[in-house]
Amino acid sequence: MLFATPLNQAFTDDEKSLISELTKVKLPLIAVFTFDDKKDNKIHTQKEAYFKSAGCKTAYFSSKENTASHIKTLYKLIEESAPEVTRELTPVEGLVRPGSTVLLVTPIDSAAPKGRLILPQVETLRDLLDRDCNAIVVKENTLQSALENLKNPPDLVITDSQAFAEVSKILPQEQPLTSFSILFARKKGDFEYFMQSLSALENFPDGGKVLIMEACAHHQKEDDIGTVKIPKLFKKKICAGGKAVTFEWSREIPANIKDFSLVIHCGACMITQKTMLERTSILKAKGIPVINYGLFLAWANGLLPRAIEPLKGIAK
Amino acid sequence: MLFATPLNQAFTDDEKSLISELTKVKLPLIAVFTFDDKKDNKIHTQKEAYFKSAGCKTAYFSSKENTASHIKTLYKLIEESAPEVTRELTPVEGLVRPGSTVLLVTPIDSAAPKGRLILPQVETLRDLLDRDCNAIVVKENTLQSALENLKNPPDLVITDSQAFAEVSKILPQEQPLTSFSILFARKKGDFEYFMQSLSALENFPDGGKVLIMEACAHHQKEDDIGTVKIPKLFKKKICAGGKAVTFEWSREIPANIKDFSLVIHCGACMITQKTMLERTSILKAKGIPVINYGLFLAWANGLLPRAIEPLKGIAK
Structure with a gap:
């Protein structure tokens, strides 16, 4: 997060309460000080000390100087903060290898968007393709026939959680099985x-x-x-x-x-x-x-x- | 299309030129006459004659009467016009049967949206599921392995047109093959x-x-x-x-x-x-x-x- 505040005016009450909320969230916070050319030294010292004590990085902007170089500095600070942000796993990260065959069971219920698939299904499918896997996509009513047409069983079956009961009746006990929703529990x-x-x-x-x-x-x-x-x-x-x-x-x-x-x-x-x-x-x-x-x-x-x-x- | 025009004022020049454009498009046009309670009989006769001669249906609105019943009449006119609008085919309409196995080749190039599939692929996939088909989704580099894992070859292969060359090298000559783009040529x-x-x-x-x-x-x-x-x-x-x-x-x-x-x-x-x-x-x-x-x-x-x-x- 970037928090911009001018160096020619003391903290307002709103700023104080907002900063207090933001520091609780434990996300990288960068203080962006504006009006650096018109700064009041007392206010400057106070604001800088406040943010530095909270472990924040600081950047200085003034309309009198070259903005491009300020922005460059700011980008660098943002980049440095990136590793502190937790990276979100992709849906099948670590669960498949290139060449894996993964079967997706995607029942089409009345809540599905017209002519589309829901987001977890599309994201999972794309992740499988990105990882050089083969995806088989079926509704629960054609799962049996899809399995029968395979020489080797799928390496993994991912089902919509709402179809667990039907899907687990069809699959042999040794078939690895999980659900989109469980993948998203791990991801999110x-x-x-x-x-x-x-x-x-x-x-x-x-x-x-x-x-x-x-x-x-x-x-x-x-x-x-x-x-x-x-x-x-x-x-x-x-x-x-x-x-x-x-x-x-x-x-x-x-x-x-x-x-x-x-x-x-x-x-x-x-x-x-x-x-x-x-x-x-x-x-x-x-x-x-x-x-x-x-x-x-x-x-x-x-x-x-x-x-x-x-x-x-x-x-x- | 609905064209609303008041019955207490003659056609403006803008109206005349707009109607002339609209009637060229050959889409169902319904004239919605407003100010029916304040109508000028000469204008009414003139406007009604104009639209009726162009084969348009007509509806009458006035603020003095019950709007709900007017709207009901209008809905009915719209419904009656629906068969005149050409229906768009779904991607695989008429090309598959319930239980068909369809293999989709979806290369992931740099233009693909991050973490998603492009619209023709998602629409085709959903259409296959709606028609009780089994879909196999692969990139061109794993097509061979996906085919080798099938007991019976797919009833149809649909490829991204950009992968035609690679895909046709892998598929046997007798394998039915088309592309998303050709399906969309037919659909659109x-x-x-x-x-x-x-x-x-x-x-x-x-x-x-x-x-x-x-x-x-x-x-x-x-x-x-x-x-x-x-x-x-x-x-x-x-x-x-x-x-x-x-x-x-x-x-x-x-x-x-x-x-x-x-x-x-x-x-x-x-x-x-x-x-x-x-x-x-x-x-x-x-x-x-x-x-x-x-x-x-x-x-x-x-x-x-x-x-x-x-x-x-x-x-x-």
Whole structure:
């Protein structure tokens, strides 16, 4: 982040509170000092000391000097900060080799965009091509025939989590299997904390509350995953013995987050890894377990640990 | 199209010239008469007669009456006009059956969007899934291994036109083969006129001019198809005997269109069928042959008529 502030005026209250928020986020912050040619020495000393003590890099701009060279300096500072930003894994990074055959199961449900594929599917497919893999793309109803036409079984099957039940019935037990949503849990989230959080499903308290969090405002259809499918499956798997559960839905962490026993988050395909990690770290700090849709569906279909086996030894 | 005009004012000159343009396009036009409650009878009679003689449907609106019922009437008129609009084919319509195995060759060149696939590839893939087909997606460098892993050869191979040469070397002669660009010629354009226009390649005049038309402002890379690859291949195939050729590039039909011996148009994935058909009909009326990138590349690679065989009996 770049924080521009003039050297001829003291910090405003707004600036102070904004800086205080920004330094909490623990992202590289560069102070860009403007009006360097009109600087007040006291203000300069104060502002510089403040940012340097917070570990920030500093750049100086003035309208009297050559802007191009200032910008060059700034680019260099930004480049130097790049390694501090966590790199997001690509969907199949470390899971395939050149020449691997990977079968993708992509059911077309009513929420799929007309004439297109959803983002995690397209990103995964492109990543496979970039890695010199062969991709086979099928719906769940033609999976059997696609498998029968192969001389060698796929090195990996990646399914939409919603088709876990059908897909796992068709595949032999030894077939490596995971889901787009589990790949995105690794790519976007704090995978280790998700794994720890799975125990919250086994030990769900009677009367507990579940928060379903989504990243985007997708159009909800009648068989919607977050509002219909997951609550239904949750009750079937966890409440069969008489346990009570309440569901709430949110796109932000709500004020009453302490009331929840578990957060089930969507695949986060429309938000950055940074946003997802920030959300997870806030929830983790409050002791709230977090999993995502794919992990819940894998668990509910009896596919854990099977569906995370392909990620073993690679997931951080 | 809806053309709204008030019944208390005579046609303005702008209206007259606009209507004259619109009636040339031969699309269903509905006259929407406003201020029906304040209508001047002479103007009303005149306007109504004008639109009815042009075969237009008419609807009447007034602020004094129930707008909802007017809108309902208007919807009905629009619905009635729908069959007059040419329906755009989906990419593989009529070319596959449920259960068909279709292999897509999608080279990843420098113009491909980061982490995605280009639109014709995604649309074709989705269309295959919607039709209960199995899709195999590979780059040209793993095509051989993908074929070797199949018990039965694909029912159809669809390649990026830029990989025709490599792909046709690998595939057996009897393997049905076409390209995304040829599918899009059928989907977006006047396929029959494209076919007729192919003779312009065989009979290209010495000193002739070629217009390369593109629909979108894609970022041009060094191996750009429209500015580099096609002119190079054109010269190799057509000018080897000493013929001269000049190339020009445009995103619109230029004023000097009569000077050109041939138009080679992009796949038109970013414009509607309607726009592409309009462009082609203007060029056809002026006697300028038009083909698209895919047809040119198929011809230049010696793949015609092979690459249009899969479309036979279906293409209109």
